[in-house]
Amino acid sequence: MRGGAERALSVLRRLLAPNFEPCLACGKPVRAGASLPGICERCAAGVPWIARPRCPVCGRAQGCPDCLRPEARERAFEMNRSAVLYDAAMRRWIAEYKYGGREAFAEPFSIMLEQAYRNLVREMSAERKIRYRSPGWKADLVTWVPVSEERLEERGFNQAELIARQMARRLHIPAHALLERRVHTGKQSSKTRAERLHNLDGAFGLLPNLDPRFFRKWDLIGTEKRPRGSFPIAILLVDDIYTTGTTAAICASALKQLESLLGCSVLVYSLTLARS
Ligand SMILES: [Zn+2]
Ligand SMILES: [Zn+2]
Known part of the structure; x- marks a missing residue:
C-alpha cells in the first residue's frame, strides 16, 4: 500500500x-x-467523536429509521453507544487494524472505546439518580463479539477482544469470553440486510461449560457484597462496528441465557468503536 x-x-x-x-x-x-x-x-x-448521541437506542448522531422498525423494539440489548462515526478515515483505520494486521491500532482504539464507556456511565448515572436516587452506574463485566476460528486464523487476533481487554484492564472491570461463533457466516459487508439477518440467525451462542463460580469470583452473584437477585448484572458487549444492530441483538439474546444459569437478571449494553 x-x-x-x-x-x-x-x-x-x-x-x-x-x-x-x-x-x-x-x-x-x-x-x-x-x-x-x-x-x-x-x-x-480529525477523529469524528460522537459527543451527543441523537438516537437513545443505537447511539447514532443523526436521525434513525432503523430503531423505529417494530423488530428493533424487541432487541435484547439495552442500548448501543459508539465512540466515533464510521467516516472515511475511521473506515481506513479499522480496515488496517482488522485486515492489514496492524495490531498497534488496538491501543488508540481502546482509548476511544473507553471514552464511549465514560459517556455511557455519565448518561446511566444521571438516569439512575433521577429514577432511583441511587449512586453511579458501572458495568460489571466486559465481553466481546467472537469471530470464527477461520477468521481468527486469518487475522491472528479477534479485533473486538483486543480492544475490549485493553479497555477493561485500564478500567479494572473483569473481562471474559462468554460467547462463541457457531457457524461461519462470511463477510457481512457484502450482504443485504435480509441476507444478514438470515445468515446470522443462530450464529452466536453462550460458550459451553461456563461455570457460575466464575461469576462469584468476580463478586457478581451470591456474595455478601452482591446477594443473589439484588440488582441486574450489567454486561458490556464490545465490537468494532455497529451497523444495523443485528449482531449485537443476537449476541445479547445469547447472553440473556445467563439469567437461568445465574438466577439473576442480565442487562446487555453494546459498546462499539464506530457507528456506521
Ligand atoms: Zn497522523
Ligand atoms: Zn437508532
Whole structure:
C-alpha cells in the first residue's frame, strides 16, 4: 500500500531520530504524551467523536429509521453507544487494524472505546439518580463479539477482544469470553440486510461449560457484597462496528441465557468503536 519512497523515508527518520514514533495513520511524528497513543495530533483532531448521541437506542448522531422498525423494539440489548462515526478515515483505520494486521491500532482504539464507556456511565448515572436516587452506574463485566476460528486464523487476533481487554484492564472491570461463533457466516459487508439477518440467525451462542463460580469470583452473584437477585448484572458487549444492530441483538439474546444459569437478571449494553 505504501510506496517504497515513504518506507525509505521512514527508515531514514528512524536512523536520524531513534525515538521517533510514526503516526499509525499518516506516518508523521507523534509527540510524546499524545492524547491517542500512536496517533499524531493532526490525525487525532480529525477523529469524528460522537459527543451527543441523537438516537437513545443505537447511539447514532443523526436521525434513525432503523430503531423505529417494530423488530428493533424487541432487541435484547439495552442500548448501543459508539465512540466515533464510521467516516472515511475511521473506515481506513479499522480496515488496517482488522485486515492489514496492524495490531498497534488496538491501543488508540481502546482509548476511544473507553471514552464511549465514560459517556455511557455519565448518561446511566444521571438516569439512575433521577429514577432511583441511587449512586453511579458501572458495568460489571466486559465481553466481546467472537469471530470464527477461520477468521481468527486469518487475522491472528479477534479485533473486538483486543480492544475490549485493553479497555477493561485500564478500567479494572473483569473481562471474559462468554460467547462463541457457531457457524461461519462470511463477510457481512457484502450482504443485504435480509441476507444478514438470515445468515446470522443462530450464529452466536453462550460458550459451553461456563461455570457460575466464575461469576462469584468476580463478586457478581451470591456474595455478601452482591446477594443473589439484588440488582441486574450489567454486561458490556464490545465490537468494532455497529451497523444495523443485528449482531449485537443476537449476541445479547445469547447472553440473556445467563439469567437461568445465574438466577439473576442480565442487562446487555453494546459498546462499539464506530457507528456506521
Ligand atoms: Zn497522523
Ligand atoms: Zn437508532
